[in-house]
Amino acid sequence: MKSPQYLRSSRDALRVHGPVLVVFLVLFVPFVLPVVMLVVGALRSAAPGLGGNWTASGFRTVYSNPTTYSTLGDSLILASSVTVISISLGVFLAWAVERTNMPLRRVVTPVMVIVFATPSLFLALGWEMLANNPAGLLNKGFVAAFGTSSGPFDVNTWPGLIGVNVLKTSAIVYLLMIGPMRAMDHSLIEASRSAGASTRRTIFRIEIPLLAPAISGVAMLTFVVMLSVLDVPLLIGVPGNIFVYSTQIFNYIAATAPPAYNSASAMSMLLMVVIVVLLIIQRSLLRKRAFVTIAGKQRASSRVDLGGWRWLCLGVAVLYTLAALVLPVGQILIGSFQPVFGVYGHWTLENFRYVASTPELRHAIANTFEIGVVAGFCAALLAVAISYVQRRSTSKLRRLPEISVWMILALPGLVLSLAMVWAYLSIPGLKNLYDTVAMLIISLVVYVTPVAMRASEGAIVQISTELEDAARVSGASGVRTFVSIVMRLIAPSFVAAWLVGGFLAAGNLDVPLLMSGPNNPTLPVEVYNLYSSTANFAGAAAVLVTFVALFVCIALVGVVVWRLVLVRGVRRRSAMAPGRVVSGGRKAESRGDVLPTESRA
Amino acid sequence: MTPKKVMPRRGRGRSSCIALGALGISLTLAACGSSGSDASSGSDAQSAPTMSASSALGSQYVTQFQALYKKAKADGQTTIQIYSADAATNGPLYDAFEKRFPGITISAHSAEPGTLSATLSADLASGKKTIDIASTGSTEMIGGAQTGDFQSYEPFTAAFQKGNDVQADPNNDIRAVYYSIKVIAYNTSRVKQADAPTGWEDLLDSRWAGGKLGLRDPTTPGGGQELVSDMLFDGRFDVSYLDSLKAQGIKLLGSPAAAANAVATGQVSVGFPVNYNDVLALAKKGGPIGYVFPAKGGNLLSPIYQGIVKSAPDLEAAELFEDWSYTPEAIAALNTLGSYSPAPSAPNNAPANLPAFSTLDLFKPIPLAKVNEVNTGPAAQIQKIFH
Numbered sequence: 001m002k003s004p005q006y007l008r009s010s011r012d013a014l015r016v017h018g019p020v021l022v023v024f025l026v027l028f029v030p031f032v033l034p035v036v037m038l039v040v041g042a043l044r045s046a047a048p049g050l051g052g053n054w055t056a057s058g059f060r061t062v063y064s065n066p067t068t069y070s071t072l073g074d075s076l077i078l079a080s081s082v083t084v085i086s087i088s089l090g091v092f093l094a095w096a097v098e099r100t101n102m103p104l105r106r107v108v109t110p111v112m113v114i115v116f117a118t119p120s121l122f123l124a125l126g127w128e129m130l131a132n133n134p135a136g137l138l139n140k141g142f143v144a145a146f147g148t149s150s151g152p153f154d155v156n157t158w159p160g161l162i163g164v165n166v167l168k169t170s171a172i173v174y175l176l177m178i179g180p181m182r183a184m185d186h187s188l189i190e191a192s193r194s195a196g197a198s199t200r201r202t203i204f205r206i207e208i209p210l211l212a213p214a215i216s217g218v219a220m221l222t223f224v225v226m227l228s229v230l231d232v233p234l235l236i237g238v239p240g241n242i243f244v245y246s247t248q249i250f251n252y253i254a255a256t257a258p259p260a261y262n263s264a265s266a267m268s269m270l271l272m273v274v275i276v277v278l279l280i281i282q283r284s285l286l287r288k289r290a291f292v293t294i295a296g297k298q299r300a301s302s303r304v305d306l307g308g309w310r311w312l313c314l315g316v317a318v319l320y321t322l323a324a325l326v327l328p329v330g331q332i333l334i335g336s337f338q339p340v341f342g343v344y345g346h347w348t349l350e351n352f353r354y355v356a357s358t359p360e361l362r363h364a365i366a367n368t369f370e371i372g373v374v375a376g377f378c379a380a381l382l383a384v385a386i387s388y389v390q391r392r393s394t395s396k397l398r399r400l401p402e403i404s405v406w407m408i409l410a411l412p413g414l415v416l417s418l419a420m421v422w423a424y425l426s427i428p429g430l431k432n433l434y435d436t437v438a439m440l441i442i443s444l445v446v447y448v449t450p451v452a453m454r455a456s457e458g459a460i461v462q463i464s465t466e467l468e469d470a471a472r473v474s475g476a477s478g479v480r481t482f483v484s485i486v487m488r489l490i491a492p493s494f495v496a497a498w499l500v501g502g503f504l505a506a507g508n509l510d511v512p513l514l515m516s517g518p519n520n521p522t523l524p525v526e527v528y529n530l531y532s533s534t535a536n537f538a539g540a541a542a543v544l545v546t547f548v549a550l551f552v553c554i555a556l557v558g559v560v561v562w563r564l565v566l567v568r569g570v571r572r573r574s575a576m577a578p579g580r581v582v583s584g585g586r587k588a589e590s591r592g593d594v595l596p597t598e599s600r601a
Numbered sequence: 602m603t604p605k606k607v608m609p610r611r612g613r614g615r616s617s618c619i620a621l622g623a624l625g626i627s628l629t630l631a632a633c634g635s636s637g638s639d640a641s642s643g644s645d646a647q648s649a650p651t652m653s654a655s656s657a658l659g660s661q662y663v664t665q666f667q668a669l670y671k672k673a674k675a676d677g678q679t680t681i682q683i684y685s686a687d688a689a690t691n692g693p694l695y696d697a698f699e700k701r702f703p704g705i706t707i708s709a710h711s712a713e714p715g716t717l718s719a720t721l722s723a724d725l726a727s728g729k730k731t732i733d734i735a736s737t738g739s740t741e742m743i744g745g746a747q748t749g750d751f752q753s754y755e756p757f758t759a760a761f762q763k764g765n766d767v768q769a770d771p772n773n774d775i776r777a778v779y780y781s782i783k784v785i786a787y788n789t790s791r792v793k794q795a796d797a798p799t800g801w802e803d804l805l806d807s808r809w810a811g812g813k814l815g816l817r818d819p820t821t822p823g824g825g826q827e828l829v830s831d832m833l834f835d836g837r838f839d840v841s842y843l844d845s846l847k848a849q850g851i852k853l854l855g856s857p858a859a860a861a862n863a864v865a866t867g868q869v870s871v872g873f874p875v876n877y878n879d880v881l882a883l884a885k886k887g888g889p890i891g892y893v894f895p896a897k898g899g900n901l902l903s904p905i906y907q908g909i910v911k912s913a914p915d916l917e918a919a920e921l922f923e924d925w926s927y928t929p930e931a932i933a934a935l936n937t938l939g940s941y942s943p944a945p946s947a948p949n950n951a952p953a954n955l956p957a958f959s960t961l962d963l964f965k966p967i968p969l970a971k972v973n974e975v976n977t978g979p980a981a982q983i984q985k986i987f988h
Binding site for chain 1: 682686687688689690708710711713716718719720723724726727728729731744748812815818820821822852853854855856857858859861862865866867868879882883886887888889977984987988
């Protein structure tokens with residue numbers, strides 16, 4: 001007997017919209033509820049849960065204040081400058097590593113990983129010590145070398161603020177672009193060359209358009225992150241009288257008595273509007289260029305011979321390595337062996353004794369590792385699930401989960417942290433997690449999922465539906481198909497998303513600042529306490545050095561284990577099967593795609 | 602100086618494996634190096650001297666202390682959770698308390714600017730109620746009192762604060778527990794002691810122009826804002842002074858510790874107002890930093906307020922700490938930390954090398970009820986000058 005029409009329609013609607021709605025429901029409490037609470041907070045005279053009345057005074061205060069618009073202008077300048085420069089630098093270096101014969105190109109990726117893993121606070125602190133005028137080492141060296149009365153460097157300026165941010169974001173851009181660069185359909189490039197196009201023409205007419213979705217996605221991520229960045233502007237900008245939108249939001253909380261949470265929330269909402277508009281613009285632009293795709297056969301392509309220019313490329317890479325790694329991290333390393341950070345001439349191991357003898361710090365180090373591993377994994381899993389549903393769904397609502405996730409990026413960490421506290425403490429079960437590591441992990445998963453999505457969604461795009469269809473026809477359930485087909489095929493990108501998310505979660509300061517208590521201290525919070533509450537900067541440097549040393553040890557062990565597992569796996573596979581089918585019957589290439597591969601159009 | 606924090610019991614086992622690595626690396630490094638005799642541990646020197654109970658607590662209060670101590674212990678209140686802006690530096694103070702009252706320990710957590718109300722309300726909303734006492738500057742404590750974060754308590758050792766509109770609010774929710782001392786710090790490699798500015802007026806001298814001066818950001822709560830507010834409220838300085846200061850090409854400095862470090866590392870030749878205890882800590886480590894406690898034109902002391910949190914889980918123990926905070930023993934510990942006590946009964950209430958509290962030429966104190974008005978009244982003007 002045939003089902004009635006309305007039942008069939010309902011079933012069809014459920015089939016089309018169901019998965020999206022399920023994902024949205026899963027995201028509602030962790031992602032959407034904080035944003036809802038923020039809107040509520042903007043319209044209340046006191047923080048949610050503290051009584052108060054409904055009022056629009058927060059909006060009136062914020063949007064009648066000229067400083068709102070001047071700082072917004074400054075933030076737009078900062079975000080635009082950093083985005084343009086870091087995209088140029090990051091994409092250029094990814095291209096030089098992947099597509100050219102630049103010398104020492106294998107060293108670039110490890111450098112980028114280390115820069116990425118170094119907390120911004122330390123990058124900024126390192127440069128504050130290096131290029132402060134007049135006390136910075138670079139200025140002292142300049143004065144000593146040229147006999148001038150003062151040096152030319154001053155980090156507490158616009159170029160300094162932009163430059164320090166560029167150093168960090170270029171590493172993120174590079175890591176997010178290296179995969180797409182590697183996964184480009186090289187047959188188009190070969191065709192262009194065969195047709196007589198020059199290298200330059202091929203780059204601008206073929207390679208860059210091929211990468212447009214990935215570049216625009218990463219550019220948007222960078223732009224949005226820079227709109228809400230707080231730590232570097234506080235450390236580098238404020239001493240130079242440079243104030244941006246996020247520092248103004250921070251002032252409503254930290255510089256107003258009692259804290260004007262409604263004004264901070266109202267101000268943050270403008271950022272959310274900006275992000276939604278940017279998302280719409282980005283999607284609209286890419287839709288018009290839908291002919292541009294990256295997925296295709298991964299034919300090996302010969303590298304571009306740069307001739308003498310390869311040394312120039314190497315020079316850029318070396319300069320970046322010096323500026324982003326050697327100089328600031330070297331400064332931190334030296335500082336960790338000084339009694340007073342930045343005062344040279346005396347050496348001591350006291351700071352490391354301090355780390356060893358302070359239980360709170362050891363507890364924080366352990367928590368931070370736990371957060372990095374668990375939050376990174378959960379964020380990667382969530383990111384894959386959201387990307388997968390969105391990619392496979394034909395529902396008109398499929399953008400809903402993505403927008404929910406992206407909105408979070410608009411909120412400066414401290415505001416996001418407040419919104420999360422308000423939201424999660426209103427849920428009976430979740431409130432029991434207050435003052436636990438679990439609460440921090442949930443919050444940090446929310447914070448890093450947008451970036452993990454950026455790192456994983458490209459891999460989803462690349463998977464043909466043929467294998468999944470085949471699995472379903474063979475009787476596999478949806479979950480089994482997802483786990484045994486999709487997850488296995490995207491494993492390298494999943495690991496990349498895990499790593500990226502894990503680093504970001506472990507190094508985040510803003511979110512745990514409100515949620516970290518006696519039972520759940522984290523390393524960034526402890527370091528920040530040392531930095532802001534005591535004069536023990538050298539101790540803070542020693543904490544970081546200890547953490548990095550531990551991280552390197554664990555990473556080395558991990559690499560050894562990974563290689564052992566890999567070798568055993570390859571041996572087993574070569575004994576059992578002739579090759580691994582990826583899509584449409586083609587064999588996978590053993591390129592070890594360890595980073596995100598592509599952005600979707 | 603070692604931050605005083607009690608290791609949460611739940612975390613010890615879980616953290617031990619990874620922490621062992623950190624410990625191993627640090628100990629290995631420490632074992633093969635120099636002794637670092639000028640380094641940061643200063644707890645020995647800063648420990649409060651041992652006193653008899655009657656001289657430490659005041660003979661008239663010993664019985665009350667004993668009764669409260671007994672009651673707190675009988676109720677199983679063995680850990681006091683303190684949320685304080687100075688948690689990382691108040692270790693010796695907490696040590697002295699723990700030594701006086703064995704079996705009751707203090708777990709102190711740092712309070713970051715702007716987070717007091719949010720943290721206390723979250724603590725209450727979670728139902729866990731972990732915090733017993735909060736302690737930080739006037740701005741945030743007043744905000745907390747206004748939102749009902751604290752409960753009324755009048756320490757039996759602090760009767761002198763009754764009716765004092767500067768030191769306690771009318772409901773006895775919060776009260777001044779010590780004064781943080783602010784000084785003009787200078788880099789001894791760049792400025793000779795004889796050439797250092799001796800007061801606020803000296804800072805306008807042309808030799809300090811061109812980025813040599815660093816001022817704690819006066820647009821955010823903290824020493825910079827207090828200096829500017831106190832100057833204007835006191836009346837000895839007006840806005841034209843601030844304009845002149847700005848014209849010197851000053852650099853704005855962030856946290857108190859950042860201000861002290863900026864001076865020690867030579868980022869600025871002179872920084873103000875800088876925490877006296879930060880200067881001491883850096884100088885002890887060999888940092889080239891000296892200080893001037895302004896002899897003329899007004900001394901700046903920042904009152905640090907304290908209050909028992911509403912529904913504090915360890916109420917009797919918290920009250921015990923509040924009462925103890927004004928005893929001769931606590932005053933001695935505060936002095937060694939580089940702070941003044943507000944208690945007038947202590948004749949030698951002064952950190953080493955500083956004049957007695959009773960002799961200070963303080964800026965006119967601001968009544969608690971007026972602090973917000975005094976701070977926020979000229980805020981727009983200050984923001985315009987310094988931003």
